[in-house]
Amino acid sequence: MRINLDHAATTPMRPEAIAAVADGMAHWANPSSPHAEGRAARARLEDARARIAAALGWTGEVILTSGASEAIALALRGRRAVHVGATEHDAVLRAAPDAPRLPADARGLVAVPVLPAGAIVALQCANSETGVIQPAYRGPAPWLADAAQTAGRYPLPDADLIVVSAHKIGGPPGIGALLVRDLALLEPVGGQERGYRAGTENMPGALGFAAALEAPRGWVDGMASLRGALDDAVRGAGGVVIADASPRIPTIAAYRMPGLSSAAQLIRFDMAGFAVSAGSACSSGSLRPSHVLAAMGIAAEDAAEVVRVSFGWTTTADDVARFADAWVRVARR
Secondary structure (H helix, E strand, C coil): CCEECECCCCCCCCHHHHHHHHHHHHCCCCCCCCCHHHHHHHHHHHHHHHHHHHHHCCCCEEEEECCHHHHHHHHHCCCCCEEEECCCCHHHHHHCCCCCEECECCCCCECCCCCCCCCEEECCCECCCCCEECCCCCCCCCEEEECCCCECCECCCCCCEEEEECCCCCCCCCCEEEEECCHHHCCCCCCEHHHCECCCCCHHHHHHHHHHHHCCCHHHHHHHHHHHHHHHHHHHCCCEECCCCCCECCCEEEEECCCCCHHHHHHHHHHCCEECECCCCCCCCCCCCCHHHHHCCCCHHHHCCEEEEECCCCCCHHHHHHHHHHHHHHHHC
16 A cells, blocks of 8 residues: 655645536536526635635635646746846746845744845745745735635735645645735736636636535644654654754654655655655646755755655554654665
8 A cells, every 4th residue: 555745746635625526527618608507606606715715714805726836837927127036936936036035044944134125035834845944024015925824724925915725734636726805916917816816717626626625624633743753764864854953844844865866865765655746746747856945054965865755634653653764764765
């Protein structure tokens, strides 16, 4: 039986979400159509939107998107004075390729200077490669917070724009949202989603997103002790816990195995029945070194020996214990 420890890339859909998507497909019609079927689909879509906001404790606007990457692009579209943390997700760096990068220290923490109100700062809640939690931004400039790895598991930040993703929490792929405190922060383009996104609305996906958010979250409570046990096993076998002294969410950890490349580790763990990764899913297929680890001052040769392990709603104590044993065996060889 294989064990999935790559939940930061995507996590299995919850049965509640699968059932909700199937129900939406069974009653599918274009929510923008004026006929009775379209109006019924619109009602379902708006019900899902309201449930998503309620489950997240959000009182602002909810713009449904195809995922976190599109939500980031919408938030930064037309922006000139953008400042981004050096450890932000590739989707942020692609959306603002010329933006000044705010440096991170060796712990992966980004210090944001005082920015003018006309600027915008993109600062993630928790890093998708290391799990490092960024301090909340406080300043006059609007804050775009990438909460793809935390929303639905931990409270939302007090940000002006927040990015969330369904497939990271057991919802369906192809659906996410941009939470907006003030629509004046966005550039309208016409089309659907109050004129801020063009394209047929994904009503079945929105229903699955809502169902996943409403599912029990108690599984998160036990993750800190599981990751702590894995940290101890890695240290005991001569490994390095990346950002060991930093505040980290308990569902993501990065480990360096000195002397063995990330690629070789992934092959050995895969053959042993474990799914883990090297970096974020959006960049792990490339040969580029991790910009996150580089921003933390980690040498390229050391970064090339790092793998990421991430937990989700299906992770058990036995899964983690078995992986810890496998890590020790591979390291000792």
